[in-house]
Amino acid sequence: MSCWPWTGPPVALDLPGHGRSSRRGRGDYRPRRLAAALEETVRSFAPGGVPVVGLGFGALAAIALKAKFPHSAGRLVLVDALPGTLSPGLRLWPAPSPEFPTRDEAVAWLEGRGATDAARTAELETEQAADGTWSWRHHLGSLPPDAPTALDDEALWEQLVAVPFPLLVRTENGPLDAASLDRFRARVPDGDIVTVHADPQDLADVLRPLTH
Incomplete structure (x- = not known):
């Protein structure tokens, strides 16, 4: 199983339009539109590929990043999110x-x-x-009237299938249901699933081998 180890410090990124990152005038935050910005940022911190961990909407953006720029990002790690599973939450925005x-x-x-x-x-x-x-x-609560609103992209499954050895970390009793996990197993046979308790230390223990 490939791991693409990384020995540098972890870096947490605010997606465009989130946190202190700049907002996009047209309000286009579809995951595929974020890939180029993420690639530029990842490359500036660590050229040569590093593990990329995405949580929630960040997981969808990470799939798009890995699919479009396979050599800029190392192992893909998704936390509690798969394409099509975020729609209820994203309906808030x-x-x-x-x-x-x-x-x-x-x-x-x-x-x-x-x-x-x-x-x-x-x-x-x-x-x-x-x-x-x-x-x-974030910008999602005040988007321009003509901004794209379909942000949870089921088509990202096709990109996820092509990613080698993705790791899915699910929280016990978390947001991913059995059907979503079965779909991941069926469509991504070389992927791994790890279940953790709702404890940041458990997640850290899973990620640590990827960074050494």
């Missing part, structure tokens, strides 16, 4: 969202859209402006 007088109102807005952990999401994803209002750190 994109959606025109107001600014909120308080963070509690952001929590209520999320709950009204079916978020399962609205308080934590609001804590991580909102920031307070100088005037005291709260808004989203």
Whole structure:
């Protein structure tokens, strides 16, 4: 089994339009459109290929990166996400969202859209402006009207199938159901699945062999 070891420090990337990364004027955040930006960033930190770990929407972007630039990224590691499994969560975004007088109102807005952990999401994803209002750190809550909204791309399965030895890390009792895992086993026979507890240390223990 190939591992593509990496001995440098881990680097956490904010996807375009997320965190402190710059936003795209047209609001196009489809995973395939993010691959080139990710490749440029990965190459600048570690030319020659490093393991790429993607969580949630980042996992879809990582699939597109590995498929389009196979030599720039090392082993592909997906955490709790596969193509087609993020649609319920992504329905929270994109959606025109107001600014909120308080963070509690952001929590209520999320709950009204079916978020399962609205308080934590609001804590991580909102920031307070100088005037005291709260808004989203990412661009998905305020996209232009003509921005693409289909972000969970089932077609990425075809790209995932072509990736050698991908590793899927699933959290016990996490978001991936049995049908999703069976689909991965059937379509990606050279892939591996590792189950971890909902503990960051467990995930770190799985990733550590890839970095030494």
